[in-house]
Amino acid sequence: MPHLIFHGHSCWEVEGENHRVLIDPFLTGNPKADVDANSFETLDAILVTHGHSDHMADVESIARKTGALVVSTNEVANYFGAKGCESHAMHIGGQRDFPFGHVKFTIAHHSSITDDGVALGNPAGVVFTIDGRKIYHAGDTAVFMDMKIIAELSGPIDVALLPIGDNFTMGIDEAVLAAEFVQARMNIPMHYNTWPLLEVNAGEFVERVRGLGLGAMIVEPGERYAI
Ligand code: NI
Ligand code: MN
Numbered sequence: 236m237p238h239l240i241f242h243g244h245s246c247w248e249v250e251g252e253n254h255r256v257l258i259d260p261f262l263t264g265n266p267k268a269d270v271d272a273n274s275f276e277t278l279d280a281i282l283v284t285h286g287h288s289d290h291m292a293d294v295e296s297i298a299r300k301t302g303a304l305v306v307s308t309n310e311v312a313n314y315f316g317a318k319g320c321e322s323h324a325m326h327i328g329g330q331r332d333f334p335f336g337h338v339k340f341t342i343a344h345h346s347s348i349t350d351d352g353v354a355l356g357n358p359a360g361v362v363f364t365i366d367g368r369k370i371y372h373a374g375d376t377a378v379f380m381d382m383k384i385i386a387e388l389s390g391p392i393d394v395a396l397l398p399i400g401d402n403f404t405m406g407i408d409e410a411v412l413a414a415e416f417v418q419a420r421m422n423i424p425m426h427y428n429t430w431p432l433l434e435v436n437a438g439e440f441v442e443r444v445r446g447l448g449l450g451a452m453i454v455e456p457g458e459r460y461a462i
Contacts, residue, residue, distance in 0.1 A: 243267030243456040254335035259290040269457035279335035283307035284374030285347035286355030310356035336365035343376035378409040382416035395419035398426030400433030421450040
């Protein structure tokens with residue numbers, strides 16, 4: 236079975252039987268990161284939800300070193316393609332089978348722009364399927380009603396990775412509603428406690444989601460979760 240490894244904030248490594256994929260690499264400058272950006276040796280792909288630096292700070296260096304394919308929305312993928320990274324452009328609603336797994340991009344209500352002002356189109360969430368398990372990484376987003384059809388379009392979600400840190404994304408109230416909409420078997424919070432601005436009580440999220448009859452747990456940076 237595949238494993239999720241949390242590297243802090245919204246950065247997740249997905250380790251399948253034969254493939255390894257990274258989502259939203261933000262290690263350099265991430266006070267919660269448990270690894271260095273240069274610690275990755277072999278990587279098939281990097282999935283990127285949007286163009287904020289706390290989601291793509293290390294995309295370029297890791298992609299260059301490992302040769303990983305950068306898969307993202309059109310604007311983000313082409314941004315890294317122009318920097319010499321291998322890239323594949325997709326967009327919201329689109330899905331594609333890759334050798335390393337199946338990728339489908341979803342809506343996210345947020346923005347997507349680099350620190351120096353390069354507008355990178357619409358942000359996204361991503362449903363990634365590997366070894367028969369489905370992971371929904373919501374990216375940065377508010378809750379939205381269309382979360383109700385994510386599982387209808389993709390099939391039942393095994394794990395939902397949901398931002399709960401408030402201020403820039405859903406807080407706990409919205410994230411609990413998101414869990415209810417998505418109906419994933421397991422719900423894991425992210426994008427919280429990275430900085431004082433994002434401090435929330437993740438235990439409250441876990442308790443309230445369990446109250447809905449759904450799985451929920453905290454995964455700390457450096458910990459692995461068997462999907
Ligand atoms: Ni963001
Ligand atoms: Mn963010």
